[in-house]
Amino acid sequence: MPKKKISQQNYDIIFKAMTEQFGQKALNFYGIYTAPIRRVEPTDLPVIDVNERRMDFVFLLQDDTYLHLEFQTTFSISDLKRFKLYDAALYDKTGRNIYTYVIYGADITKADEHLDHGSIQYRANAIYMKDYNGDDIFRRLSYTVHHQETLDDDEQLQLVFLPLMQSKKKRTDLATDVVELANQVKNEKQRFRLIGTTVGIADKFLDDSYVDKMMEVFKMTRIAQKVYEDGIEEGKQEGRQEGKEAIQEAILSYLESQFDLRSNDIQHKVKSIDDMGALNALITTLYKAESEKQALQLIDQTLNHE
Structure with missing residues (x-):
């Protein structure tokens, strides 16, 4: 049976639910300390030439910065490079600072968080779910x-x-x-x-x-x-x-x-x-x-x- 794509209307409803769900107390529970969330932002960035052009979730915070969340059950440097491209394109589009966190499933015990490309330095903070039973x-x-x-x-x-x-x-x-x-x-x-x-x-x-x-x-x-x-x-x-x-x-x-x-x-x-x-x-x-x-x-x- 072909996949029934989740429509944009349903995504909007889901994102509204997520905005309510990701309250400040909840983010702090996972070690993410940011300003309060204002709303969920669209994640399509067509200027990026990669296979998957949608970021997982981007929240606009009350201090006018972005919280970028990615969910991963595997780790690859290529994923980290992809997140870097996302953030660079988002910054170029909005001029807002971006703070990225990657939430890794229990199978991942260690993941690189930093890319050193000379003048370009990039960090995606890792959160490990392996510590939760x-x-x-x-x-x-x-x-x-x-x-x-x-x-x-x-x-x-x-x-x-x-x-x-x-x-x-x-x-x-x-x-x-x-x-x-x-x-x-x-x-x-x-x-x-x-x-x-x-x-x-x-x-x-x-x-x-x-x-x-x-x-x-x-x-x-x-x-x-x-x-x-x-x-x-x-x-x-x-x-x-x-x-x-x-x-x-x-x-x-x-x-x-x-x-x-x-x-x-x-x-x-x-x-x-x-x-x-x-x-x-x-x-x-x-x-x-x-x-x-x-x-x-x-x-x-x-x-x-x-």
Whole structure:
């Protein structure tokens, strides 16, 4: 199946979620001490003649400088040279100072941070996720999610960065677990922000097929949250009911596009799932289904456990 490109509209929504997520306290947690973030900036720099022309993330800070973040699961001097070209082009375009940090996955224990090209000196500060035990953190966060309404700033960033941490699991499996756990966060706004940020970061280091599936979860969550928030803003008691119906319709749309499932029986089953928590749980398990049979089994399991 061809990759469903993440549209610019969806990137804009994800970046907004990331701007909210990368609060000052959270950046400090990872040893990044900067002025507060003002907004996420576009990362396309067409003047650069390299294969990949998009920087990972660039944040405009309150002191009118840039924070440039890159996510890497491998290290190569050629990557460092590429980041140098990015920063040079960005400075040439804006005239603003740029401070670059590279967040390396747990497989990287040491990486060069400095390029010495004579008169040209370049530094990209390295942050290593190898020092974080992802399995222990996941267990702790799972307990918190199931016993509290929200996660604090540090816990949210730990959850988002879990796929890069040290773990006995495969990175793809850990990313799947993160999306599932994020979707169990009780607070609607925080849940949406966490999933959006996780998708935005995962797009930088996971295989296309996993990002595609995670994107489905993000889109379905976005639809439900938008309907629910509109209902609250208008003072409607049925806001949550409309949100539930939006998730049901999104699930049916996903089943039709992925597996060509559109029977009346399937529609009846999905629409008979009345609990919002069960629907949210189904979203984050359904996207892992590799076949029509698996998808149907997941729906039946949800109905049996309501």
